[in-house]
Amino acid sequence: MTLSLYDLLVAPFEGFAFMRVALAACLALALSSAPLGVLLLLRRMALDGNVLSFAVMPGAALGFVYAGHSLAAMSIGGFASGAGVATLTGMARRGRQDAGLVVFYLVALALGVTLVAYFGSNSDVLRVLFGTVLAIDATALLQIATVSSITLLAIAVFYRAMMVEAFDPVFLRLSGGHGWRVLFMLLLLLNLTVSFQAFGTLLAIGPVLLPAAIARCWTNRPGPMMALAVLTGLVASYAGLLLSYHRNLPSGPAIVMVAGLLYGASLLLTAGLAALKPTRRRGEET
């Protein structure tokens, strides 16, 4: 049996409402998460981002314990515990202690899994770990769209301050700029909280980090980097959903795997191109 291009690329979304909702949710998430991921990489905070994504877990689990599969309860809980961990670890200020952070995320993960397993079922555990892209309903979609819009607006308006803060926070602070780091952490946490719905704890950072990492392979200019990250995020979401539909794979992991493949291909291709064309590097003066 051969599939027509239409069957392959369009029909799944035409035939099933849950596929359409999932696609809309993933695209909205990619739109805001990818540029945020670029900022995260430029700040060299990939690890902090990862830890923060795990920090959402215990609060979301408490929300689950309290109200079952309630979007509001899990989101509020997740956001609260993420904010708590960010404050406790001093992430929202400056200090970084890698070991301390890793301890935090291990404990957060263990605590969350324990809570959900104790009060729920195995399938609930799988759900909070890997998410349920295909079970996103209209309310969840609305939440994702809201967070995505707020994030995009904030990045557009505060772009310059956020870039400068990523490069030289001391300069910005002495020039009278305060609170930019907190704003960034807040946006990141919002995105991770809604990403948690779709991708689960373990993969929530995926749509933030992977497109940005891919874009960074190809360009060193921040504007194009953000645009390319958004584009790859959109492509990975679309292709991942199709892959999960046609091959009956879990959708969140499928999307992350497609992005992972794109990243691998980007690494190989850019390394190959760099080898072909020797470029000038720093340090010809001294």
Added chain:
Amino acid sequence: MRGWINNIAGRPQSAAAPSGIDVQGIRVRLGGRLVLDDITGRFESGSLTAIVGPNGAGKSTLLNVLAGLLRPSGGRVACPARATHRLAYLQQQTEFDRDFPMTVGELAALGLWRTIGTYRSLPRAEADRVAAAVEAVGLQDAMRRRIGDLSVGQMRRAFFARLLLQDAAVMLLDEPFAAVDARTVETLLGLIAGWHQQGHTVIAVVHDLAQVRAHFPEALLLARRPIAWGAAEAVLTGANLAQAAATA
């Protein structure tokens, strides 16, 4: 060189504003270790001071305290320039990500942050000032180069272009000459002399004592506490230096 600086700064009244720094009994404890102890004195408005001392003497820590980034465990700092955001601080270069996507021109233009702010774009007249500042540090051919492609010395020049445009009343420089070629050191010293002439207060951590003797009127010899503070030639005596080495 002087002419350039006057053109770029364009706001010579900065010198007139009082920009001294008073420190009273500063004490800093980091991780249970006493890093700074009983620092009392005054950086006069318009003074040019070199902070010297052995490794671990607390030189960078003192700059952090003066800049208000680090709250001392005891004592007081009175630095009026800080409240008006007229204090510039060039940290050690290890603090910066060389791979950050930014050009020399963009880095220099940051110096105008206080006048342009977060939201406005760079007016044309200001773009000319940026170009002038970049030329003053000798990087006019590298305006559009990524900072990642610069040598250490060129990078330092770019940061000095930003300082030129910042036109701060107080400038704190942490090891501005470290790992930099001789010609760049000469350029940077010229810029610092220009700032001093205009009445800016400049405080720099310097390792080369010959440079201090030749170019810095004042010196603070630090070894956790001040060993000597005052006119450079009176501070940098053999006895004082030996005492500093023994203390640290």
